[in-house]
């Protein structure tokens with residue numbers, strides 16, 4: 001399998017290459033040259049497979065000959081062996097139509113673990129031979145940070161620098177990052193938003209002063225391997241609900257557009273998906289883009305679902321690429337215009353191709369609290385704010401045929417956002433034992449202004465050169 005950049009200029013790479021590269025050298029994102037396909041019979045044969053085996057089956061076409069099937073399966077078993085639920089991502093029914101897929105049983109209590117536990121192992125596997133050393137630079141609005149740190153803390157040949165917006169993540173989220181005291185882990189709080197942090201990360205990939213010395217790598221969903229691993233749970237849920245004979249819809253709490261793009265990939269691979277509902281909070285650029293074609297960023301508003309407080313959604317570029325017939329030059333021009341003006345209008349072709357599968361809804365604080373309350377009072381399920389936003393979207397979306405189940409992706413454990421959950425339901429969920437004495441541990445984090453030069457100098461002073 002070869003991967004090409006959405007901006008058409010960077011060299012094409014194999015799976016190992018894209019995993020270690022992160023952002024493409026032309027500023028684009030890597031995508032597979034073609035979408036691998038499964039037939040209905042092949043999908044039917046996946047029913048009942050253990051999660052790790054299903055993951056290997058679905059990911060093998062993307063991995064190609066960079067790993068043997070046996071080795072990929074071993075890595076999947078190792079990654080998903082760390083999950084606290086035997087089903088890895090259990091599916092629960094709320095009522096006749098509504099289901100939730102619990103993606104938060106990994107070590108750091110959010111869906112990010114599903115991909116990042118594997119990515120940590122892939123880094124180690126691909127770095128085992130040779131003297132390459134990775135400098136991971138990541139941005140987080142709360143959950144990627146802890147999941148990535150857990151996945152790479154203490155590993156040889158990797159340093160991680162994780163930027164989060166100061167004061168804009170929950171206490172649990174912050175502590176899950178800052179209490180990991182390991183020589184290769186560096187937490188940086190910046191003044192600004194997640195978008196500012198993400199812009200810094202992307203700039204570093206294209207800064208010769210940094211890339212000339214360090215092998216900068218990504219753990220954000222700009223890294224293709226992240227999305228690949230997230231495709232698996234769409235198959236897992238749909239198979240339990242009768243796929244490929246029966247269509248399934250998904251409602252996805254959305255920020256950086258990675259999770260829902262993985263659903264799009266599942267559909268491209270042959271999974272019969274009725275609809276992908278993109279659920280946003282009041283930071284609703286994606287809702288506006290999908291419903292009116294207006295992709296224009298404004299100031300980020302802090303909300304009780306902080307991980308979705310994002311305006312510039314990296315992975316939307318991957319969808320726009322397919323929507324313009326994979327014309328890298330045209331997309332590069334469109335993205336240049338977005339960078340300059342913080343606004344673009346989707347073309348008719350982009351709007352029509354996305355409307356075939358996607359719809360969107362926006363939830364404000366009241367919608368979110370009501371959904372959380374409904375789930376708790378009517379079904380006993382305690383949801384986190386992000387999941388509640390997607391459940392709200394699932395319940396108000398029109399036009400899904402009767403009999404089609406709607407699966408809301410439950411992306412975080414409610415104990416990560418105790419205050420919001422308590423406000424809505426009166427219940428204060430406790431942290432699972434596996435996160436231990438989080439509030440007793442020492443924290444380590446540096447606070448920087450967010451200027452690119454300051455952050456680059458900080459990284460350069462602490463990172464190990466590529467061939468260190």
Ligand SMILES: Cc1ncc(COP(=O)(O)O)c(C=O)c1O
Pocket residue numbers: 110111142143144221253254255256257258259260307308386387411412
């Ligand atoms: C709990 C939670 N839900 C939803 C999202 C949004 O997912 P994505 O950025 O893949 O759209 C995030 C952040 O990524 C998150 O941490």
Ligand SMILES: N[C@@H](CCOP(=O)(O)O)C(=O)O
Pocket residue numbers: 139140141142143144145194219220221222255256258307308314
């Ligand atoms: N919500 C995310 C933001 C980063 O998204 P990613 O999927 O691109 O890593 C977070 O919690 O950090």
